[in-house]
Amino acid sequence: MKNALALILIAAASVSCNREAPADTRNSKPTVALVLKTLNHPFFVDMRRGAQEAADRLGVNLQVQAAEREIDVEKQMQIVENLIQTGIQALAITPSGSREIVSALVKARDAKVPIIVVDTRVDEKAAADAGVHTETFVGSDNYEGGKLAGDYLLKVSGGKARVGILEGIPGHETGDSRLRGFRDAVKATPGVSIVASQPANWERDQGFNVFQNMLQAHPDIDSVFACSDLMALGAIEAIAAAGRTGKIRVIGFDALDDAKKAIGEGSMAASVAQFPSEMGRVAVESAVKVIRGETVPAQIKVRLELVTKENLQ
Amino acid sequence: MKNARQFGTLIGLAVLCAILWILTPYFLTVSNLLNVAEQTSINAIVAVGMTFVILSGGIDLSVGSIVALSGVVLGASLKSDQPMLVGVIVASLVGLACGLGNGALVSWGGLPPFIVTLGTMSIARGAALLFTEGRPVSGFDAGFRALATGRAGFIPAPVIVMLLVYLAAHFVLSRTTFGRYVYAIGGNEEATRLSGVAIRFHKTMIYGVSGLMSAVAAIILTARLNSAQPIAGMMYELDAIAATVIGGTSLMGGEGSLGGTLVGALIMGVLRNGLNLLGVSSFLQQIVIGGVIVVAVLLDTILKRRNRSI
Numbered sequence: 001m002k003n004a005l006a007l008i009l010i011a012a013a014s015v016s017c018n019r020e021a022p023a024d025t026r027n028s029k030p031t032v033a034l035v036l037k038t039l040n041h042p043f044f045v046d047m048r049r050g051a052q053e054a055a056d057r058l059g060v061n062l063q064v065q066a067a068e069r070e071i072d073v074e075k076q077m078q079i080v081e082n083l084i085q086t087g088i089q090a091l092a093i094t095p096s097g098s099r100e101i102v103s104a105l106v107k108a109r110d111a112k113v114p115i116i117v118v119d120t121r122v123d124e125k126a127a128a129d130a131g132v133h134t135e136t137f138v139g140s141d142n143y144e145g146g147k148l149a150g151d152y153l154l155k156v157s158g159g160k161a162r163v164g165i166l167e168g169i170p171g172h173e174t175g176d177s178r179l180r181g182f183r184d185a186v187k188a189t190p191g192v193s194i195v196a197s198q199p200a201n202w203e204r205d206q207g208f209n210v211f212q213n214m215l216q217a218h219p220d221i222d223s224v225f226a227c228s229d230l231m232a233l234g235a236i237e238a239i240a241a242a243g244r245t246g247k248i249r250v251i252g253f254d255a256l257d258d259a260k261k262a263i264g265e266g267s268m269a270a271s272v273a274q275f276p277s278e279m280g281r282v283a284v285e286s287a288v289k290v291i292r293g294e295t296v297p298a299q300i301k302v303r304l305e306l307v308t309k310e311n312l313q
Numbered sequence: 314m315k316n317a318r319q320f321g322t323l324i325g326l327a328v329l330c331a332i333l334w335i336l337t338p339y340f341l342t343v344s345n346l347l348n349v350a351e352q353t354s355i356n357a358i359v360a361v362g363m364t365f366v367i368l369s370g371g372i373d374l375s376v377g378s379i380v381a382l383s384g385v386v387l388g389a390s391l392k393s394d395q396p397m398l399v400g401v402i403v404a405s406l407v408g409l410a411c412g413l414g415n416g417a418l419v420s421w422g423g424l425p426p427f428i429v430t431l432g433t434m435s436i437a438r439g440a441a442l443l444f445t446e447g448r449p450v451s452g453f454d455a456g457f458r459a460l461a462t463g464r465a466g467f468i469p470a471p472v473i474v475m476l477l478v479y480l481a482a483h484f485v486l487s488r489t490t491f492g493r494y495v496y497a498i499g500g501n502e503e504a505t506r507l508s509g510v511a512i513r514f515h516k517t518m519i520y521g522v523s524g525l526m527s528a529v530a531a532i533i534l535t536a537r538l539n540s541a542q543p544i545a546g547m548m549y550e551l552d553a554i555a556a557t558v559i560g561g562t563s564l565m566g567g568e569g570s571l572g573g574t575l576v577g578a579l580i581m582g583v584l585r586n587g588l589n590l591l592g593v594s595s596f597l598q599q600i601v602i603g604g605v606i607v608v609a610v611l612l613d614t615i616l617k618r619r620n621r622s623i
């Protein structure tokens with residue numbers, strides 16, 4: 001056990017060096033917590049970067065924490081509970097579950113910590129039932145993004161396509177909205193049929209496996225819409241494994257660096273770009289405004305853009 | 314020797330708390346300590362079942378999935394306007410049935426526990442997803458949520474449930490013949506069988522206890538999140554195994570105690586809480602927690618080896 005404690009001591013000491021003493025800074029420097037779904041996704045890493053830049057500029061002490069896995073609501077709740085203990089003055093959070101997160105937000109409300117919701121919306125009814133008030137929602141309109149992807153498919157396919165869809169985790173507001181947007185965009189066109197739609201849970205390896213299975217069942221698939229680029233990149237690998245690179249249109253979401261590279265190489269057709277670092281920046285700026293007692297709009301939309309080979313920088 | 318090991322774990326917890334007390338002003342406050350106890354309760358309850366199984370020389374990888382399956386059954390029952398008690402009983406029966414199924418396959422089927430519970434892990438998870446079509450069941454009435462949000466005096470309800478579970482399980486393990494057989498089977502199964510103990514029956518019951526404990530944890534988790542998720546409880550098996558082995562229970566079976574497991578679960582809870590309070594990156598947190606698990610077991614092994622050579 002001694003060794004265990006030595007290890008903890010080393011780890012703790014190494015972080016305590018760059019940790020601000022709370023007593024000195026509590027009054028001068030506002031503390032804002034940013035709780036992310038995870039940090040093993042470039043989207044959230046970008047968001048943290050944007051938030052950190054804004055925090056440095058505005059003189060905010062930013063505490064970033066994330067669960068290990070994107071879907072771990074209970075862990076996120078623990079993080080929120082723990083951060084409340086440290087006397088944070090505002091909480092910016094990307095909810096792991098639209099409804100489930102409400103229980104954690106109740107704890108923030110009880111501690112009188114204002115809440116800024118980022119990227120994924122909180123279920124309005126669940127929040128209202130629990131009496132939780134959120135200051136603002138900072139994020140892109142995922143429904144519009146899905147529509148953007150659907151409209152693009154109609155344009156490039158000339159209204160004739162057999163589509164396979166890779167969904168996110170079922171029940172996730174983000175993925176569901178993208179999916180709805182895409183389906184709404186293509187549903188009026190009889191030439192476009194969605195032949196398969198399966199969840200690949202946001203993950204690259206699952207995107208590979210699920211799409212490989214889809215191709216087995218429906219060899220005539222000529223287009224893929226993936227609700228996130230990681231899944232799209234997985235699908236691209238599966239297409240390569242089947243020796244059909246470039247023959248199947250892949251449309252993704254998030255415009256990750258790897259996806260832009262794939263678009264440049266022609267293995268991917270397009271990706272809907274979100275601007276997570278902008279979300280992080282706006283979240284911190286809004287938090288500071290709320291702490292100062294200024295009002296913020298109930299919703300702050302962050303722009304969306306379709307990245308294709310034509311407009312790729 | 315057994316007491317010394319348990320005492321060592323307790324000292325470990327105390328020193329860990331002392332370090333955190335020095336490093337952060339937020340750790341040693343009543344509200345934070347209650348917070349840690351509440352956060353620990355779910356893992357601690359699952360770890361009770363895991364301790365029974367590991368003491369008997371087995372392993373149960375299916376606990377996290379059973380948490381999810383019992384949880385969604387509970388959620389569906391509450392949503393269909395059944396009285397709360399019905400939901401709680403049905404969820405407990407589902408957990409118990411999964412556990413008994415594991416036990417029957419291990420004892421009568423003669424399969425290794427690792428394989429059986431690996432299979433159940435996948436089956437119960439799939440069943441939970443199928444049952445809910447992958448979607449969480451949310452929004453229960455305040456009466457049910459009080460199981461997580463309620464307080465007796467100033468102690469959160471999950472902590473009370475945890476303590477009651479430990480008291481009951483401790484009684485079973487230390488004062489009943491069933492409890493003695495758990496140790497005996499783990500110590501030397503063949504000798505226990507030759508002395509006329511119904512090994513198969515008792516082993517089945519041991520896995521049943523584990524399933525039931527998963528269901529109890531599911532009830533608390535569902536109330537806490539106000540939602541039952543089919544993807545809940547992932548990796549709970551590893552947290553429960555970690556709490557058990559940090560608490561000094563031998564993976565070989567036959568040695569260990571519930572008190573140790575509770576302290577083990579608290580060490581994990583305090584570590585996670587403290588690392589959050591200190592603002593340690595979530596990546597470093599995983600390294601530290603992993604390190605503690607390995608070092609605790611390493612220490613256990615070294616102590617035992619020394620003990621044997623004396």
